[in-house]
Amino acid sequence: MILLDRVTKTYARDLGPALDRISLHVDPKEFVIVIGQSGAGKTTLLRLLTREERPTSGKIIIGGIDYDKLKDKDIPMLRRKIGVVFQDFKLLPNKNVFENVAYALEIVGVSNREIRHTVPKVLSIVNLKGKEKYMPLQLSGGEQQRVAIARAIVRQPRILIADEPTGNLDPKHAWDVIKVLERINRYGTTVLLTTHNQEIVNKLKRRVVTIRDGKITSDRANAGYNRA
């Protein structure tokens, strides 16, 4: 599903590489947690996957799409196949919950009837039923993040990338968000999660990839934070 082969990303020569010859293979339906200190290269890795950045060298293939052969005009098509959840939610402040989720469908030309049918279903998956009319600022951080998740999954992507989705949340809300991610994974979506949260990593007992100074230092199945 996700394949990185000796991927290096250098922003400036005198700074050294943000990612240094990283190789990673993620199978379909897998739940992978990427951990590492701030500045280790986690966000760079995710930005490469969403093609916000281009690797300096190496190969990236996601869902059969070879990034080397990807033309600029095809980048939107790629992004429609990947759901992304951001640490800062990136919700549209002037749209309500329903509209924020619907937006992901609008931009790909889904009809209003289909939107009215699909969005409530997805909102109930993330436990936001009844909050359709709320504006983002009227919601707690955890609820906002669940709106962001609903938006990321409403198009039923095969891959969901979550960049520190619990970073701005208290433990209770963080755990709500993680539970939603687990449920989505059970439905068959490949999930790639980056986090700092030791407790979450230890509880989840999933595959954990550790990045340090731009290199993968460990890659273990059913791992916890302590052993990373």
Added chain:
Amino acid sequence: MQRRLITFWRIIHTGIVNFMRNVTLAVAAIAVMVVTLTIVLISLITNATFANTISQITDKIDVSVFLQDSDTPAQTQQLISELKHLPNVKSLQYLTKAQALQQYEQQNAGNQQLQVAITETSNPLPATILIKPVNLNQIQDIKTFLTKPAIAALQSDQPSYSGDREVAINKITHATDVLRKIGIVTVVVFALICALIIFNTIQMAIFNRRDEISIQRLLGASTSYIRGPFVVESAIYGILSAVFSVLIVNSAFLASSGALQATSLGLLDINYANQYFDAHFWQFLALQLVLGIVLGAVSATIATRRYLKFKTK
């Protein structure tokens, strides 16, 4: 296909909504676009009016060739036929001696002395060929032909070239050429200023919505889906400006014909300009709409380009 239609409609809808939200920002862009389109419109009408004035004057001008009384009808026919083949001859008219006299009498109907002088002698006027040239500025080929010895021999007098009027016509033609050039330069300058102000307006709109655009990008919105509303917004500036410019010119004509009762400003025949504008009203409106929409859409497309590029390194 249906998805495309839905997307197309959403782009138009978003463009209209954005326009309503940014209406104060749009005022400057619309104002300068109205000025640009009004100048275009006035230039077009002025040009047509000058062209009409010139053609009215030039229609009255001809070259008169005075024939010898001794010329045979065959020689005259031969000359007419040769003249007809000259490229700069638009039309020609042959006047017999009797017709020439008749015309002379008509032209001088008020002058009793001249009338008497004419009847006292036998008809002194020669048979005449009146030539209307296509282009007054290129009358030289007709002159060259008429001064050939064989042709000159058939003539009783030097041909008349309506000399002073030709000079006047040249002056008018020159003046209208200069005016046309000034018109073109003014239109180009204003179009550029207009494009820059639209750039600015759109860039401010983009700046206000940059977060939204980056989110749209990350969610997989296509370039045209993001750019479309901006283009629609600018096209609305164009549509409004086109309507305003036509209304302004229309009001100006109403004011000039009603209040001032002016019919002519020197060479600019206001009545003709008014008629010309009325006769071509829908064409002008259509042209202004096309110009406005194109100017707006092109400016917006260029203004959004740099914000919609993907990272290439």
